[in-house]
Amino acid sequence: MTNDPTLDVAYDDVDGDDDATGRLIRPYAITGGRTGAETDIGLEAQIQASTRAHHLKDSYRWEAARLVALVAQPMALIEISARLDVPIGVTRVLVADLVDDGAVVVHVPQTTQSFTSLLERVLDGVRSL
Amino acid sequence: MSAVSESQRPTGGMIPVKIVIAGGFGVGKSTFVNTISEIEPLRSEAMMTTASTDHDDLTHTSTKQTTTVAMDFGRVSLTPEIVLYLFGTPGQERFQFMWNELSRGAIGAIVLADTRRLGDCFPAIDYFEARRVPFIVAVNPFDGQRTHTVEAIRDAAQIDDSVPLLYCDARERNDAKQGLVALVELALRRERAKMAERV
Numbered sequence: 001m002t003n004d005p006t007l008d009v010a011y012d013d014v015d016g017d018d019d020a021t022g023r024l025i026r027p028y029a030i031t032g033g034r035t036g037a038e039t040d041i042g043l044e045a046q047i048q049a050s051t052r053a054h055h056l057k058d059s060y061r062w063e064a065a066r067l068v069a070l071v072a073q074p075m076a077l078i079e080i081s082a083r084l085d086v087p088i089g090v091t092r093v094l095v096a097d098l099v100d101d102g103a104v105v106v107h108v109p110q111t112t113q114s115f116t117s118l119l120e121r122v123l124d125g126v127r128s129l
Numbered sequence: 130m131s132a133v134s135e136s137q138r139p140t141g142g143m144i145p146v147k148i149v150i151a152g153g154f155g156v157g158k159s160t161f162v163n164t165i166s167e168i169e170p171l172r173s174e175a176m177m178t179t180a181s182t183d184h185d186d187l188t189h190t191s192t193k194q195t196t197t198v199a200m201d202f203g204r205v206s207l208t209p210e211i212v213l214y215l216f217g218t219p220g221q222e223r224f225q226f227m228w229n230e231l232s233r234g235a236i237g238a239i240v241l242a243d244t245r246r247l248g249d250c251f252p253a254i255d256y257f258e259a260r261r262v263p264f265i266v267a268v269n270p271f272d273g274q275r276t277h278t279v280e281a282i283r284d285a286a287q288i289d290d291s292v293p294l295l296y297c298d299a300r301e302r303n304d305a306k307q308g309l310v311a312l313v314e315l316a317l318r319r320e321r322a323k324m325a326e327r328v
Binding site for chain 1: 145211234306314
C-alpha cells in the first residue's frame, strides 16, 4: 500500500495466525501505530476514489480495500469511519496513505465565494428544510 | 494530495458545512440529529489517550488512559452543492478535546438545555463563549410543557442577551429547523459584522 515498511509488517501480522486476539482489538496495528493526529483532514472533508483507483484497488486489503470501494461517490471522513467501523484517527491515516498513493482524493471545495455568501446559501437551505 | 494531478481528480464534491449539537447528558442531542438527518444517524468512535494526574499522589506519577468517545452524526443536503453535517457531541466535560475537533470550521453550535437541569448546559456555553464560536441555546421541553418563559430561563441561567434563546422540541422537525435557522442567522450577522470591521 505504501513504502512504509512498518505498515507492511502490520498487515502481515494481521494475516498471520499469531494475532489470536483478532484484528479489531488493535485497530492501530493497521496504521503502524500512527494515530491520525498528524494529518489534517477535517471530519466533514469529502473523500472520493480517484480515476486511478481501479488500477490500484487490487493491491489493497482489509480496510484500505473496503475504503476505496466505499468512496466511489464522495463521502465524509466521519461517515467512512462509521461505515467501516474503525476509529476516526485510523480512518484519517488510511485516507492519508491512499491520497499519497493517488487512489483517493480529498475534495477541496472549488468556491470563489466568501464565507458570508456561503452562509447565505446555508440559511436559504435550512429555511427550506 | 500533491501527487494527484488535476486530471485524476474527480469533480462533483459537495461543500460540507457542520453544526455542533451540544448540551448535557440525555438532553436530546441524538434526537435532534435524528429529527433533521436525511440518513439514519451514524455513530463514529475516536480513541483518545488522556493523561490524568492525581494531585494527592505523593509519587507525582501520571497515568495514561485510553478513552473511546462515541459521537452521533447525521447529514442533510441543503442545496445541490451544500451538505450539512450535524454532530451530537459527547456531553461530558472531560471530552472537551472532541469539541475542539468538532468546532474547527463549524458554522456554530446549538446548546440544548433542559429546564430541570439548566446547569448541565453551562460547560458547553462557557466553551463556545470562550472560543467565540457562534451558538444559540435551545430549551428542549421534555414533557412538552413550556412552563417557563424564555426570559425567565435567560435570567435563571444568566445567558447573555446577545445569545439567541428559544424553545425547541428536538422531536419536532419544525422546531429543530427553527433552531438551525436561528443559529445560521446569528453566524451570518457575526460574519457580516466582522467584514464591516475590516473595511
